[in-house]
Amino acid sequence: MSGSTDDRWALTLYVNGASTSSIRAIEAVCRVCDEQLSGRGVHVDLEVIDVRQQSALAARDQIVAAPTLIRRSPGPPRRIVGDLSDPSWVRLVLSIGHAAVTGINGEDPDADE
Numbered sequence: 001m002s003g004s005t006d007d008r009w010a011l012t013l014y015v016n017g018a019s020t021s022s023i024r025a026i027e028a029v030c031r032v033c034d035e036q037l038s039g040r041g042v043h044v045d046l047e048v049i050d051v052r053q054q055s056a057l058a059a060r061d062q063i064v065a066a067p068t069l070i071r072r073s074p075g076p077p078r079r080i081v082g083d084l085s086d087p088s089w090v091r092l093v094l095s096i097g098h099a100a101v102t103g104i105n106g107e108d109p110d111a112d113e
Helices: 020-040 055-060 087-093
Strands: 008-015 043-050 068-073 078-081
8 A cells, every 4th residue: 555654664873973884884774775675665764863963863862872773663663773784684673674694704604615
């Protein structure tokens, strides 16, 4: 059904400047939004907030660490704090897919050598 709340997602990503973890988080979240949500006709409102530049917003949302991703809708709000560099993990915690099983250094432990 078009126009349902599941057709529109609101996400807020809090980052800490241009740190490596922030850049990786932005890349992973954007990749998941583009590939898993927008690709299924879901409209995504992604707001990226730098806690250094907009500390009042970070205080309002009680952000204690960056990166932090908040899914505001659909469903109840959900917070993901910490390493967001793995798109598979982001999909899993946003409940839009499954996490791939990886071994040391991100290698597939079941792959043939």
